[in-house]
Amino acid sequence: AQTVTQSQPEMSVQEAETVTLSCTYDTSENNYYLFWYKQPPSRQMILVIRQEAYKQQNATENRFSVNFQKAAKSFSLKISDSQLGDTAMYFCAGRDNYGQNFVFGPGTRLSVLP
Amino acid sequence: DTGVSQNPRHKITKRGQNVTFRCDPISEHNRLYWYRQTLGQGPEFLTYFQNEAQLEKSRLLSDRFSAERPKGSFSTLEIQRTEQGDSAMYLCASSPATGELFFGEGSRLTVL
Secondary structure, eight states: OOEEEOOOSEEEEETTOOEEEOOEEEOSOSSEEEEEEEEOTTSOOEEEEEEETTOSSOOEETTEEEEEETTTTEEEEEEOSOOGGGOEEEEEEEEETTOOOOEEOOOEEEEEEO | OOOOEEEOSEEEEOTTOOEEEEEEOOTTOOEEEEEEEOTTSOOEEEEEEETTEEEEEOTTSOTTEEEEOGGGSOEEEEEOSOOGGGOEEEEEEEEOTTOOOEEOOOEEEEEO
């Protein structure tokens, strides 16, 4: 079974600065998918970025990028030029290629300070 | 594309009562998931449908919980004889073949 660990329960960053959220995804599979989801206060969860484990290149979506280190099972999210609207819970999730169950981490609460 | 819709958004019930939640997925998505989320925690997988077939159930899904997806369209999640420990946000998500989840806004259950 897969396990997802997020070791930072809470983080804060000044507006316009850069912050990195950590995640580890432990699985016995070689092919899998990794995701970062954002859940703003009292709002629905939305996808921020996804990464296929077989791809060498790290995914990037505008101000959001990932650093995927497969051997270390590490999947961190970097948010550049942080904005007040980035304040949210961030969940790391993974799905093995042949499974359909998405496993989520406990989340990191990010506060962007003005 | 109207997104994933869940009803009701909030439900307050007394212990021992039955409750039912409905989820309408994005129409072209054949996969539908139910998750439970308690305050400050990540979503916990409950069950998964591909079309009308329920392919996987978590051990969290006790025999008081039942989920259906008739005709592979909307889904219902019923909780019988509710307990205070059932209080949580129940999230529905649908997924296309590409595999990422699209979530609804959730149904919050409070059991008194």
